[in-house]
Amino acid sequence: MGLRLRERHFPPGGIRLMGTDAKEHFQDVPHLSRGCCVQFAQRLCRQKGRRGIFRVTGADVRFLQVADAVRHASARLHAARLHYLHVQEMTTKRTTRSVLVVETGSGLGGSARALGEMLRSLDMSGLRVTALFTRPDASTERIDREDVEILKTVRPLCRGPERWLRDAIYLYRLFSHLRPAVVHLNNELYSSAPVILAARSRNIPIVCHLRSQRRPTRIEKLLAPLCRRLVAISRSGQMHFRRRLPGAGRRIEVIRDSFANIKPYKREERDMPATRLGMTSNLVRGKGHEYVLEAMPRILRMFPRTRLVIAGRTINGDNYDIELRRRSESLRLTESVAFAGWQDDIARFLGDIDILIDASYLPEGYRHTIVEAMQAGVPVIATDVGPAREIIRTAAEGMIVPPRDAESLAEAVCTLLENPCRMREMARNGRRAVVERRRSDSGTTKMEHLYRTTALSRRG
Structure with a gap:
């Protein structure tokens, strides 16, 4: 029945x-x-x-x-x-596969830094990696490995839709000469459109990084299905693009960026017991420097001997640093704020500050400065943007404040300065958490596996 x-x-x-x-x-x-x-x-x-x-x-x-x-x-x-x-x-006779990594940026941002760290720790057995910079003036100082070939185009590429077809023809001829097995795009879909068109014309599988969490444009929604694999650098980024890129759910993998192993640096003795706040982001609009400057007068009223040190440099010829200096002068912070410029030894800089502030309000895919500071044993105050809560999971590891809120920044800084024991405990907990995650989640190993399987799928 x-x-x-x-x-x-x-x-x-x-x-x-x-x-x-x-x-x-x-x-x-x-x-x-x-x-x-x-x-x-x-x-x-x-x-x-x-x-x-x-x-x-x-x-x-x-x-x-x-x-x-x-x-x-x-x-x-x-x-x-x-x-x-x-x-x-594992059993194929052809062991060497050519991987072409394309960088369309200036070579000075966080994406180039993550690329350099990944290539520095990459196992090159069976791989031949070539880094292509599509800007003649791009900086290649991030890539310091001798067995990685570095190429630069003779003229800027990927600069606008009106030149995409001409750039794609140029890259098609270049790919015919290099014959890569995989093309890895280290930047966004929109800026890499000519590379995608040229690689697809040559039937070369494409791996593309999704490094921000902004809303994809219509052109990017058309370009996403042309990539064999899409790589998000955080879990929140994966969920973001799964909702906004139709049909790309299974092709989006989470591979977190590799970072240098920064150890706590021995702090130097200072002539006066001043507390130093630090910012290590490049001088780019959207990193929140202006809100930190607005918070400084409130901090100085309670802790007059506090100093703010801003490290980094401008990118693409912007005059943002001049605007910040003028803003500092208008707030009468000339003696309390210092612009340290570009820092080659980031570990030494982090070892000389007491609190790191990351006030970015951009839709970033990952917060590199937060991870570096936590590795160095420095307490962190960060805005609630992007994967900040994936990195700072508890209040014992760091403080999270709303973006574009100078009062919340000032209150968080004063809370830590009033309790030095909490600062030391937060520094220890943050470093312990980052080191444990680094051991359990190796982004370089995942990228190696992704390169090899993608190259094999082309022949299949």
Whole structure:
């Protein structure tokens, strides 16, 4: 005798199928997945084009169970294919694969720094890596590995849609000469559009990093399906792009950036017991320097011997540093604020400050300055933007404040300065948390595996 599903099992508000309301989950049929229940409802509505009492026979239940088994078999087949690619990678005779990493930025930002750290710790056995900079004036100081070939284009590329076709033809000829097995885009989809067009014309698989969490443009939504793999550098970034890039769900992987192992630096003795606040972001609009300057008068009223040291340099010829100096003079902070410029030894700079402030309000994919400061054993105050809560998971590891809020910044700084014991405890907890995550999550190993499997999938 079959099961009986009455009209109460098809309440209003369910999925509308073939003119009949159907509920996704049937409580009378146990051990069935959601997708199979929908298939069963479709068949039921086709056979019974009316509402009322439906009879479910044993054949219907068996059909539903077979459909469920087919779905699970498809998932196992996909896992077996990935295992086959891994075995083929380990046993193939062709061991050397060429990887072309394309950097379309100036070479001075956080993306270039993460690229340099990844290449520095990359296992080159079986790989031949070439770094291509699409700007003749780009800085290559981040990449200091001898076995990585560095190329620069003779003219700027990827500068605007009106030149994309000409740039794509130029890159197509370059790819014909280099013959890479994988093209890795270290920047965003929009700025790398000519590279994507040229690589797809040569049938070269593309791996693209998604380094910010801004809303994708229409052009980027068209370019995303052309990439074989998309790499998000945080879990929040993966969820962000899964919602906003249709059809890219399974192709987005989370691979966090690699960082240099910064150890706590021995602090130098100072002539006066002044507390030093530090900022290590480049002088770029959106990093929140202006809000930190606005918070300084409130901090100085409670702690007059506090000093703010701003490290970093401008990018792309912007005059943002001049604006910050004028703002500092207008707030009468000339003696309390110092612009230290570019710092080659970031560990030494972090060892000479007491609190690091990251006041960025840009939709960043990762907060590199926070991780570096926590590794160096420096207490951190950061704005609640991007993956800040993935890095600072508890209040014992750091403080998180709202973005674009000078009063909250001043209050957080004063709270730490009033409690030196909490500062020391926060520094220890932050360093311990970052070191443990670094050991358990190796981004370089994941990138090596991604390079090899992507190169193999091209031949398959």
